[in-house]
Amino acid sequence: MLLTIRSLTKTFPGTTALDAVDFDLAAGEIHALLGENGAGKSTLIKCLTGAYSRDGGEISLEGRPISPRSTSKAQELGIGTVYQEVNLLANLTVAQNLTFGREPTRFGMVDARAQKRQAEAMLEGYGLDIDVSRNLAAYSVAVRQIIAIARAVALSGKVLILDEPTASLDAREVETLFDVVRGLRDRGLGIVFVSHFLDQVFALTDRVTVLRNGRRVASERTADLNRVRLIEHMLGHALEDEVIAHGKTHDAAAAQRPELLRFENFGRRGHVEPFDLAVGRGEVLGLAGLLGSGRTESAELLFGVVEAHSGAARDENGTFDLSSPRAAVAAGFGYAPEERKEDGIVADLSVRENIALALQAHRGWLRRLSGAEQARLANNYIARLDIRTFGPEQPVGELSGGNQQKVVLARWLAMNPRFLILDEPTRGIDVGAHAEILRLIQKVTAEGMSILIISSELDELIAVSDRVIVVRDRRHVAELTGREITSDTIVRAIAAPQAGRQNSGEEAA
Amino acid sequence: MTVLRRIAPQLVTLAALVALVTLFFPDFLRIEVVDGRFVGPVMDIAKRGAQVGLLTVGMTLVVATRGIDLSVGTVMAISGAVAAWAITHDVSLAGTLALALTAGAAAGLWNGCLVALVGIQPIVATLILMTSGRGIAQLITEGRILTFSNEGLAFLGSGDLLGIPVPALIWFAAALAIALLMRRTALGLLVEAVGVNRSASALAGVNAAVLLVAVYVASGLCAGLAGIVSAADIRGADANNAGLWLELDAILAVVIGGNSLLGGRFSIAASLIGALIIQTIDTGILLAGFPSEYNLVIKAALVLVILVLQSPNLAHQWRTVGRAARRRREGVPLSAKAQGQ
Numbered sequence: 001m002l003l004t005i006r007s008l009t010k011t012f013p014g015t016t017a018l019d020a021v022d023f024d025l026a027a028g029e030i031h032a033l034l035g036e037n038g039a040g041k042s043t044l045i046k047c048l049t050g051a052y053s054r055d056g057g058e059i060s061l062e063g064r065p066i067s068p069r070s071t072s073k074a075q076e077l078g079i080g081t082v083y084q085e086v087n088l089l090a091n092l093t094v095a096q097n098l099t100f101g102r103e104p105t106r107f108g109m110v111d112a113r114a115q116k117r118q119a120e121a122m123l124e125g126y127g128l129d130i131d132v133s134r135n136l137a138a139y140s141v142a143v144r145q146i147i148a149i150a151r152a153v154a155l156s157g158k159v160l161i162l163d164e165p166t167a168s169l170d171a172r173e174v175e176t177l178f179d180v181v182r183g184l185r186d187r188g189l190g191i192v193f194v195s196h197f198l199d200q201v202f203a204l205t206d207r208v209t210v211l212r213n214g215r216r217v218a219s220e221r222t223a224d225l226n227r228v229r230l231i232e233h234m235l236g237h238a239l240e241d242e243v244i245a246h247g248k249t250h251d252a253a254a255a256q257r258p259e260l261l262r263f264e265n266f267g268r269r270g271h272v273e274p275f276d277l278a279v280g281r282g283e284v285l286g287l288a289g290l291l292g293s294g295r296t297e298s299a300e301l302l303f304g305v306v307e308a309h310s311g312a313a314r315d316e317n318g319t320f321d322l323s324s325p326r327a328a329v330a331a332g333f334g335y336a337p338e339e340r341k342e343d344g345i346v347a348d349l350s351v352r353e354n355i356a357l358a359l360q361a362h363r364g365w366l367r368r369l370s371g372a373e374q375a376r377l378a379n380n381y382i383a384r385l386d387i388r389t390f391g392p393e394q395p396v397g398e399l400s401g402g403n404q405q406k407v408v409l410a411r412w413l414a415m416n417p418r419f420l421i422l423d424e425p426t427r428g429i430d431v432g433a434h435a436e437i438l439r440l441i442q443k444v445t446a447e448g449m450s451i452l453i454i455s456s457e458l459d460e461l462i463a464v465s466d467r468v469i470v471v472r473d474r475r476h477v478a479e480l481t482g483r484e485i486t487s488d489t490i491v492r493a494i495a496a497p498q499a500g501r502q503n504s505g506e507e508a509a
Numbered sequence: 510m511t512v513l514r515r516i517a518p519q520l521v522t523l524a525a526l527v528a529l530v531t532l533f534f535p536d537f538l539r540i541e542v543v544d545g546r547f548v549g550p551v552m553d554i555a556k557r558g559a560q561v562g563l564l565t566v567g568m569t570l571v572v573a574t575r576g577i578d579l580s581v582g583t584v585m586a587i588s589g590a591v592a593a594w595a596i597t598h599d600v601s602l603a604g605t606l607a608l609a610l611t612a613g614a615a616a617g618l619w620n621g622c623l624v625a626l627v628g629i630q631p632i633v634a635t636l637i638l639m640t641s642g643r644g645i646a647q648l649i650t651e652g653r654i655l656t657f658s659n660e661g662l663a664f665l666g667s668g669d670l671l672g673i674p675v676p677a678l679i680w681f682a683a684a685l686a687i688a689l690l691m692r693r694t695a696l697g698l699l700v701e702a703v704g705v706n707r708s709a710s711a712l713a714g715v716n717a718a719v720l721l722v723a724v725y726v727a728s729g730l731c732a733g734l735a736g737i738v739s740a741a742d743i744r745g746a747d748a749n750n751a752g753l754w755l756e757l758d759a760i761l762a763v764v765i766g767g768n769s770l771l772g773g774r775f776s777i778a779a780s781l782i783g784a785l786i787i788q789t790i791d792t793g794i795l796l797a798g799f800p801s802e803y804n805l806v807i808k809a810a811l812v813l814v815i816l817v818l819q820s821p822n823l824a825h826q827w828r829t830v831g832r833a834a835r836r837r838r839e840g841v842p843l844s845a846k847a848q849g850q
Binding site for chain 2: 303305325326328329330335337342343344345346347348349353356357358360361362363364365366367368369411
């Protein structure tokens, strides 16, 4: 065994994050580490990379016990990590990033030519043909991901931990990344792969370890597992059926819904071409398309994040103003943006304050919600949405991704909006929270709220949507209803007439 | 209760500092009544600390939004000049105060617009007024020290009410008013939200731009008030020296108050104790009888010690040391028992 972990234990005030967890990693193996949010995956990785010091148990690398005290110590020992949000410096060149902290010097100055040579050597075998003297910012996330891997492998070279590496990649980029990872496995590295995408786990990994509530519940060869068994391990109870399966039935005779809103000729130059869109009461509208095709841009336009150049929004009382998020909120809109950390949560503030924020902003600064009212609101939604937190006073930044998403949803549900826009509400969160959020969408729409949901997971869109709008090249190109909503028709609408998107990394090169 | 826990480190620091000064100057805490006025080093600190204290109130809000206001010292000079000019041109006292405060608010509005609407970084935006403002003040005073003899205005700088110096009363009243405004309305929460994450707050419907402008206006108003107190104290407007470098003391007070320069959670009370700490150092060094050329060095050393003791890294170390000590204490009886057997 390359890496052996025995009885690893880590406690935090009020909770045991890891309870006597065992984990083995062989050389030349890709080992998936799975679990719901809060199951202990991140804690295990942080203990391994020295970000946390463990409270008990043993870690040994190649038979020697190790206790990394910092990430740089862990790197020296041979354990490298690549995170979802790439930890590189976008304003430096690729070569500077690759050699950062170990720049080749000549007469005490950085030797740029040696640096470039060294960087090119480090990237050899990764199938990248890029100019290492250009800024990292010039390349796509996928290319940056591979550069980060190259750096981690060069620095460490024994164990490579990939923490959600595919979360912001499209299908082709994922395939490129997988080729790289398989190549590294064949070179004898032990690779820990953390992901929420079960398909990717089956496609890539040799073995799977599942954590739940800080304990190891399963460790099996991937080939011996199937999807349902794996989800059972992760959720801890047999699923009645996967939520995907008991989604909408899409009868052709779907009830005609009364119209709630209508956007006419709504558009903005350079952002989204003008479109018409009618929203029914209690309807779920799906918005499908590739990244950068105009999905998020449409959502931003509808919520007034950017102002429309043309068109109007109309309800039964006539046209209304959508020129700013404040105006949109006043019109009964809500928006859970795609970038949860940057645009969703206010990390340093408490769960209570985050949930109360939109309502408070809407009431105005003079009509303050008292602490007791805020707490009542927060406790109500913590219970209703099953938000896992130590309590309403815990800073939101300390919660896991799925629970942060629930806090953002709670913020809007507290407003009781008539039209809620959800941009990738389930990205980067675990299977359990995923199912809960989809169930929540079904519940609130049954109560009459209308929802626009953007997702890159077609299964999810198909399961929840009454109608699917397909966007391509910043234009609304198709509208599918009833039986037309199948992954086949959506993919065809996205793809036609020519595959629009190029790999930006290749373009840059 | 939570407020007390928040300001506890600052209170402890202030107490330790007072103890230290008393060591050198035993009469430090003594307050006498002379001619119906309270007199003593503590009253002196309350009075002398008024200018930095007023600036600190506004600075705390600006810092909470992840900003900084370098112009406040200069704004003091402007508002002082405006006050002196108005009172010597036969404007009524109320009119004079209104004009001077308006000047402060206008300066804040300028800063706020540069930061919130134009999008200039706060340190650069306020640097513009910091450098140009003294010129404006000199234009108003025509390059002279503009003196006045209006007793009503002078009262604000050197008078007493119920035996307490008026500047101290102004300072505490302003701080109390703004602290209540922040915590009894939702402004405190909204300011903190914008400071932590402006884009998320704006998407939640918070009017972030207006809030930012308002915070700089508040800072300008506080500086305007401080400028009036400063001019009233010396019965004249000194465009070159009024409020000189006080913006740095105000920033320091905010930091000693434990407020993060990265914005977010803020405590006006803690900042004010920070201002008191700075003034206590200033006054204490003088009282302790050190030659005046040592003042700045001793002040710097004390500030360094305070900041090091308050640093989050060290707080972590303290906890570790505390845990180790506890373990050792709990461990000792066990091993003693083992030896006894």
